[in-house]
Structures are given as C-alpha cells and as structure tokens.
Amino acid sequence: MAPGANPSHFGMRNPPTLMYASFSPARHIDPVRGTLVGGLMHDQRADSLEDQALRPFFNPAEMANTSPAALVARLRKASYARQFDQLFGRGALSDPGSAMQRVASAVAAYQRSTEFSPFSSKFDAVMDGRATFDASEARGYEAFRDRNRGNCVECHSLGENRGRRALFTDFSSHNLGLPANRESPFYRMPASINPDGAGFIDLGVARDPRHAGMEGRFRVPTLRNVAVTSPYMHNGVFASLGEAVRFYTTGCVPGNPDRWAAPEVAAGRECRKVGRLKLTARDTADLVNFMYTLTDGWYDPATGLPGPMQVEPMPPIIGGAGRIASSY
Ligand code: HEC
Numbered sequence: 001m002a003p004g005a006n007p008s009h010f011g012m013r014n015p016p017t018l019m020y021a022s023f024s025p026a027r028h029i030d031p032v033r034g035t036l037v038g039g040l041m042h043d044q045r046a047d048s049l050e051d052q053a054l055r056p057f058f059n060p061a062e063m064a065n066t067s068p069a070a071l072v073a074r075l076r077k078a079s080y081a082r083q084f085d086q087l088f089g090r091g092a093l094s095d096p097g098s099a100m101q102r103v104a105s106a107v108a109a110y111q112r113s114t115e116f117s118p119f120s121s122k123f124d125a126v127m128d129g130r131a132t133f134d135a136s137e138a139r140g141y142e143a144f145r146d147r148n149r150g151n152c153v154e155c156h157s158l159g160e161n162r163g164r165r166a167l168f169t170d171f172s173s174h175n176l177g178l179p180a181n182r183e184s185p186f187y188r189m190p191a192s193i194n195p196d197g198a199g200f201i202d203l204g205v206a207r208d209p210r211h212a213g214m215e216g217r218f219r220v221p222t223l224r225n226v227a228v229t230s231p232y233m234h235n236g237v238f239a240s241l242g243e244a245v246r247f248y249t250t251g252c253v254p255g256n257p258d259r260w261a262a263p264e265v266a267a268g269r270e271c272r273k274v275g276r277l278k279l280t281a282r283d284t285a286d287l288v289n290f291m292y293t294l295t296d297g298w299y300d301p302a303t304g305l306p307g308p309m310q311v312e313p314m315p316p317i318i319g320g321a322g323r324i325a326s327s328y
Pocket residue numbers: 042144150151152153154155156173174175176178217218219220221222223226229231232233234235241244245248270273274277287
C-alpha cells in the first residue's frame with residue numbers, strides 16, 4: 001500500500017505494476033468464457049493506457065490535483081514543459097483540455113517503450129538458451145504448468161501473447177476468495193476518500209454496475225517482477241509469495257486448516273480452480289523459487305551479458321503459511 005501526494009492519504013488498493021501493462025488488450029467480454037478480459041487497473045476499469053494515465057492525477061488519495069487547469073499550470077513550470085511544445089507544437093500546454101490529452105499520450109508512449117517490457121529475466125535467458133534453471137526452479141516451472149498440481153498457467157498463461165514472450169497473465173478476472181486486508185490504512189481514511197469507512201467492501205470488477213455478477217473479481221496480474229513487488233494481491237493482504245501459494249493450496253479446504261480469514265466476497269469464489277491445490281511444502285518452495293526467476297535485469301537480451309539483478313541476486317523469501325500481511 002502506498003501513500004499519496006498527501007502522505008497520510010492511502011488509496012483503496014495495492015498499486016499494481018505498470019511493467020508489461022502495454023500488452024493488455026482492449027477491454028472486452030470473452031464470448032466463450034463470459035469473463036471480462038483486458039483493460040487496465042485491478043478492476044479493468046480503464047480502457048487504455050491513455051485512459052489509465054489520467055486517473056491518478058486527480059484521485060484525492062493519489063496525486064490529488066484539483067483540476068486539469070491546476071495540473072497544467074504546474075506542468076508549464078516543469079523543466080520539460082518546452083518539450084511538449086517541440087513535440088505537439090507551440091502552445092501545447094495552453095488549453096487544459098487538449099494539454100491533458102497530450103499528457104496522457106506522452107505517459108502512454110513512455111509505457112509502451114521497452115523500459116516497461118525488457119524481457120530480461122532469468123526466465124527469458126533460459127528460454128533464449130543462455131541460462132539453465134537450477135533444480136528447484138525447474139521443478140517450480142513444472143508445477144506451474146502441471147494441470148494436476150499448480151495449474152497456474154490456467155490464468156497466468158504463458159503462450160497467449162501472439163507468439164511473443166510469456167506475460168504470465170491471460171488478462172481475465174477471477175474471484176479467488178481473498179480475505180479483506182483489515183490492516184489497510186484505507187479503512188481509516190476520511191469520508192472524502194473512503195465514504196464507507198470500516199464497512200468498505202471491494203467488489204472489484206462489479207464496482208461498475210454494468211458488470212453486476214462479477215463481484216470480487218480482479219484482473220490476473222503478470223507475475224513478472226513479482227519477487228520485488230510485495231505485498232501481494234489487489235489489497236496487499238499477503239506479505240510473501242509463500243503465503244500466496246499457501247492460500248492457493250488450502251484457502252478452500254473444508255475445515256479451513258490454516259485459519260484464513262473469511263473471503264471479502266464469498267459469492268462466486270472459484271474454489272474449483274484455486275484454494276485446494278495439491279501442493280507439498282517442496283512444491284511451494286519450488287514455485288516461489290521459480291517466481292524469483294521472473295525478475296527483470298538478470299541479463300541483457302541483446303548481448304547476453306549479466307544484468308544488475310544477476311550480480312546481486314535477491315534471496316528467496318518463503319513466508320509463514322497462514323499469516324496475514326501486517327506491515328507496509
Ligand atoms: C483461476 C485463475 C488463477 C489461477 C489458476 C492462479 N492465479 Fe494467481 N492470481 C489470479 C488473480 C485473479 C490474481 C489477482 C487477485 C487479486 O488481486 O485479487 C492473482 C494473483 C497472484 C499473485 C499476486 C501477484 C501480485 O502482484 O500481487 C501471485 C504471486 C500468484 N497469483 C501466483 C499464482 C501461482 C503460483 C499460481 C499457481 C499455483 C496461481 N497464481 C494460479 C488468478 C489465478
């Protein structure tokens with residue numbers, strides 16, 4: 001969870017990564033599965049990078065600008081203001097309405113650059129034939145794809161990126177039955193930010209009334225760079241990857257042996273797919289180790305030379321099963 005421009009203000013969700021966001025298709029209903037696919041943000045409410053880029057500027061819990069005119073007035077004083085004129089013509093920032101469209105297209109263009117999708121992880125190096133998984137990573141990759149064990153690929157899919165590299169998401173949305181994160185500072189925000197107070201329930205995709213029936217669904221995130229983006233899930237309820245995998249293993253097991261807190265939205269929870277996977281402790285460690293191979297900067301795909309993340313690898317952390325995230 002991250003504070004806004006006002007450091008005592010927190011938004012309702014754990015900010016998702018923008019890495020690889022440019023690959024999300026335009027939002028649409030999949031005619032076969034009936035699920036909402038594509039779009040941006042945890043609840044898929046933004047249609048495009050341009051649409052998404054404009055939202056945090058005006059969210060009172062995020063950048064808290066009061067109007068396009070106020071934002072553009074600040075932009076005009078920025079060191080790079082002249083570059084807007086160079087790119088879009090003189091007076092590019094004079095009219096707040098068109099200036100905002102230019103800001104959106106500039107931010108979106110930046111997000112479409114390779115800086116946001118370098119494909120430079122150990123996983124990519126292995127796929128390129130320039131590295132090999134260690135034994136645990138290789139077993140994790142197997143469990144990730146094995147329909148009878150992890151079956152993570154059902155949602156964090158590898159091959160649907162039109163022949164390009166795996167993105168670890170099919171951009172659909174699901175209700176995993178996650179507990180609310182009662183430690184989130186959002187519950188304590190003033191009514192101007194959180195009108196529902198402690199009674200706030202995040203309906204996810206169904207916050208948009210056009211998607212009634214999709215309560216509790218959130219978009220499948222990419223797992224690229226997941227090792228360095230704790231906490232996890234839309235509400236940051238898990239502190240570690242080990243905890244997330246443990247939830248996939250026991251979250252729906254009758255009798256609730258790990259004593260998970262109740263789902264925030266129980267209706268429509270997809271226990272058939274996740275929540276009672278047959279994963280051993282070793283599978284969990286292997287899956288976590290595999291996910292650590294998804295961190296960019298491990299090598300330079302152009303030259304094959306080692307990158308900074310390979311020189312100083314991040315040690316895998318396997319969290320205590322059943323523990324709910326407690327600190328940010
Ligand atoms: C039925 C679809 C589905 C399957 C199968 C699935 N996931 Fe997920 N996964 C999701 C969705 C949806 C989210 C986001 C949920 C949310 O934020 O509310 C998610 C989130 C995650 C996250 C948190 C990522 C982040 O940035 O917060 C991790 C880690 C993860 N999944 C790992 C796995 C692993 C490992 C497996 C296999 C054991 C797996 N998932 C199987 C749908 C799925």
